[in-house]
Structure formats: structure tokens, C-alpha cells
Amino acid sequence: MSAASVAEVEISKKALSVPPGTFRHTVLVAAKKFKSTWAELGKLLVQVRDEAKYEEWGHATFEAYCLKELHIKKQTALKLTRSFSFLAKHEAPEELQQQEFPEKAPAFEVVEVLADAEERGQLSPTEYKSLRDSIWSPEKSPTELKKEFTERFPRPPPEPPPESLQVRKLAQLARKLASELAGSRRVPNAVAERAAALADDVEELASSVTDA
Secondary structure (H helix, E strand, C coil), X not given: CCHHHHHHHXXXXXXXXXXXXXXXXXXXXXXHCCCCCHHHHHHHHHHHHHCCHHHHCCCCCHHHHHHHHCCCCHHHHHXXXXXXXXXXXXXXXXXXXXXXXXXXXXXXXXHHHHHHHHHCCCCCHHHHHHHHHHHHCCCCCHHHHHHHHXXXXXCCCCCCCCHHHHXXXXXXXXXXXXXXXXXXCCCCHHHHHHHHHHHHHHHHHHHHCCCC
């Protein structure tokens, strides 16, 4: 049985112990089918988080509730709530009603890219309006749209690690090389000794390097 199937079974079991018609039961049902109705679950999770419903249900944090009861990881819960909030922010209530939102919504992976772009300051409300038709009435597949928007709103390159960390890693590599050379019968002692001396020098350097 796949991990997804196991999660569905566990959610179904939990749903049997929760009174039907309650808000808690509604969230469980939405979690079970969120692949097709992600926005519905995103809307419910925003309410669970903002109203601290998880505390009423015996969980210390929103993340713990999502993981233990819904089998949804912290990062996934964040993506769902952020993506729903993105659409709710940019769409007028009457427009959402016409789209039968949140039962029907643009592909999750597409909205996620746009929500991330807005969070980084790359997507303005005007830009969203210019491309909204392409996500609500798409002529391209979600995969194509995700690729297109990812290229249009690229993530900034990651920050380089601190110099001290880089030098420490080099020192570890130098020591590992010296150890492997010393343990090889085919490597002359002189070569292994030079490698060990080099490792000593790099380790000494690493201990003196500090980040400004």
C-alpha cells in the first residue's frame, strides 16, 4: 500500500470517530480528497489556523494537527494556506462565486508558483490580472503553465554559505583524503604524509577564519 493510500485509510478511520456534520469532520473529508479540491481544503485550513481550532481538538500547534490528524506535512499545509490566501486576495467575491470557488480552482502547482512569486515581490496585482485568464480558463496543461511561470518569475539564487563554513568543509575533505591515502597500500608514504600536512594546514586555517 502506498503512503498516500495509508494516509487515506488513517483519515477515514479518524473521520469515523468524529461526529458527521461538525467542522472537524468537514476538514477531514476535505483532506481525504484535497488532490482534486485543494482550494476547499486550503480555505478550511486557514480557518483552522486563524481560529486556533486545532487547540479545541487536542493539538498544541497547527502543524501538529495537520501532521497527526490529516497526514499533511508542515510544508504542504503552508503551501495550501498560502495558495488559497493568494487567490482569495486577488479575486473579488463575485468572481469567485462565478467560478464555483473553492470547489473549482486553478491547478494547485500553478497557483503555488504565483503565490511564491508574489511573496518575493515579483508579481504585482496588475500582472496577476494580465494572466488570470490563462490559469482560470487554461489552454495549456498545468505542467506547461508551471514551467512558463517558473521561468517568468525565477527564484533568486541561494545565498552562498559563510566563508567559515566553506573552509571547514574543505578541512573535512582534506582530512578524509589524507586518511584514505594513508590507508592505501598503493600510495607512497611520502604522498600520504604531504596530504596529512596539508590537512593540518587547512584545519588550522579553518579554526582562524571568522565571518564578518
